[in-house]
Amino acid sequence: MQPRTIHLTKLFLLLSAFVIVALLIYGMFGSRFYNTRNLISMGFQVGEFAFLCMAMAIAMLTGGIDLSIVSNMNLAGILAAYVLTNEALLAGTSVGTVLLLAVTVALVSGLAGGILNGLIIAKIGVHSVLTTIGTMMLFAGFGMILTGGRGVVGFPDAFSYVGNGTLLGIPFPFLLMLLFFAAVGFLLKRSRWGRSLYLYGSNPIASKFSGINNAGTIVTTYALAGLLTGISALIMISRTNSARVGYGESYLLQAIVVSVMGTMDPHGGSGRFSGILVSVILLQLLSSAFTRLGITPFARGLVYGSILLLIIIAYETLAGRSVTIGKERPPRAAGRPVDSM
C-alpha cells in the first residue's frame, strides 16, 4: 500500500467526529432518527441557536468573547414582542407594517447592544470578558425592568412564519441560517474587514502598526455579533410565541462549545468559519439524540461541559500533527500556544 500522509487539521478532526456521531446515532435509532419529519424538526430547532453561535465565533476570532449574546437576544426579543402585541399599532396599521417594524426593532436593538460592546472594548479598552459581563447584566436588567420578569405573549399569526414556516419544504430558519453562514463566511474570507479581523486576532500590535484601524475592526465585529443576535431573537420569539428575560440561558455554554469545537481558537486569529456550521449541526444531532434518550438538562450540561474540555484537549494535543498510513513514521511535533488567560 502506498503510504499516505494525513494532516490532522482541526476541521479534519471535527469532520471525523461528525461522521462518528452521525453513524453512532444511526446505529442506535436508524430510520427512527433519520427520517424527513425529524430532520425538518431539527432544521427548525437549529435556527436561533446557530445565529448565537455565529456571533460567539466572530467575537472569538478577535481573541475576545461575547458573554452578552443571550441577554442581548432576550432584550431584542422583548422589544420586538412589545411592537407585535401593541393593540393600537395593530388596529391602526396593516399587519405587514407591524411585522416590518418588529423586525427593525429587534435588529436595531441587537445591533445597538453589539455596538455598545464594541465601543467599550475598543474605545475605552476594557477587557471583552468584563465588558460583556457588564452588558449582559445591563441587558437582562433592562428587560427585567420592562417586563417585571413576565413573558410577553400573543403575536399576529403571520409572524409565526419566521420561526415555523417552510420554503420548498425546507424550514425557513434553516435557510436563513445557511444564507448567513455563506454571507458572513464570504465576508471573513474575502473582505478587507475579514482579513483585518484575523490579523487583529492573531496580533493586535502588528495590526495596529500595519495601519489597520483596530478600533473600527472591533466595533464592526461586535456590531455584527449584535445584529446576528437580533436575528436569533426574531426566530426565538416566533418559535416560542413569547419573549421573556432568562430564556435560553443554557445557549451560552453551548455557543462556546460550538465555537471552540468549530475550530475557533479562543486566543483569537484562527478558525475556519465552515467549522461552525458543521459544529452547530453536530450539536443539534446530539441534542435531538439526548431528547430521545430522555436525558435531563443537568446531565446534558455534564455532557456539553465534558465535550468542551475533551475537544479543547484533543485539539491541543492532536491538531497540527500528521499521521502516515501504510508506513511507520513518528508524527511531527505540534506547536501549541503557551499563553493561558
Next chain:
Amino acid sequence: MSRLRNSRLGTFVGRQESVLLLILLAYGLLVGTVNPTFYKLDNLFQIIRASAGTMILAMGALVVLASGGIDVSFTAVAIFGGYATVRIMMASGIDNILFAFALSGIFGMVLGATNALVIHRFRLQTLIATLGTQSIFVGVMTLIFGTKFVPVGDMPDSIVWFGTEPMLTLTMPGGAARLTWFVVPMILMIVLTWFLLNRTLIGRTVYAMGSSREATERAGAALWKTQAFIYMYVGMLAGFMGIVYTAHVRSLNPISLVGDELFVIAAVVLGGAKLTGGVGTVSGTVLGVLIITTLQTTLILIGLSSSWMRFFVGGILLISVSIMAIRTNRENLRNLIFHSE
C-alpha cells in the same frame, strides 16, 4: 504591565478604595434620606449577614483574578459542597456544624483540584475550562444526589442553629439587632486570605504569576504548585460558602446559586482587581462586595423593585472598569505600551 508601575501601585489601589468607600457612604446617605428607617443597626447587621456568602466566594475569586485567571465554577462548587454535605448529614445522622464545614470544604478542594488539573495539564484558558467544569460539577451532583429540594424541616438542626442563633444581640431603642454566628467564618476567611496574599511566599507568587507567568517561572517558582494551591483554595472557600449559604436560607434548592458567580466577579473587579492579573486587594474586595450587597438589600427601601438590581450592578461595573481602563491606557501611552487591556 503592572510591574512597571510597582512604585505607584500603592497609591493607585489606595485611590480605588477611597473612591469605593465614598460611593458606599454617598449611597448610604441617599438611602437614609429617602427612607430614614435605614439608619438602624439592624439594617447594618442585615447587610453584613447578607454579604457573608458572597464575601467568602469573593475572597476566592480575588485570589484567582490576582493570578491572572478567572474562575466561574465556584458557585457550582459551593452548591455541590453544600447539597452533598446536607444530604450526607441527613442520611448518616451526623449533626455537627464543624463536620459540615470540614466535609463541604473537602468536597470543594477535590473539585478545585480537578479545575487545577484540567487547567494546568492542558494549558486551557481558565474561563472556558471553568465554564466546562461548572456544568460538569452540577451534572455530577444531580446524578449522585438527585435534585430534590430540602425544606427547612428536613435540614440538620446544627445548620439551622448556625443560621439563626444570635452570637451578639444589641438592644437598641428601635428594637434588638442580632448578628448570627455565620459572620465568624466570613471574618476568618477575610483574615486568612489577607494573610496568604500579603504575608506568605505563595501569596506573592500568586501576584507575580498574574503580572508575568514567564518571569515567575524563570524566578524559580513552581507554577503548577501555585495553580494547584489557588484552585484548591478557591474550592475550599466555595465549599465553606455552601454551608454558610445553606445556613442563611435554611432550605436548599440544588439548582440555586449557579449563575450568581458573575455578581461575585463583578464585586471583586469593582474592588480594583484586574482581569489581566497581578492587581487586587482584600480591602478593595470587601468594599466591592459591600457595595453590591447594599445595593441588593436596599433597593426596596428607596422604592425600586428588585428588578433594577441587575441593571444597576451591570451599570456600576461598566462605569468602574471603564474608569480603570482609561487610567491604565493613559499610563500605557506614557510608557509606550500599545497593547490595551
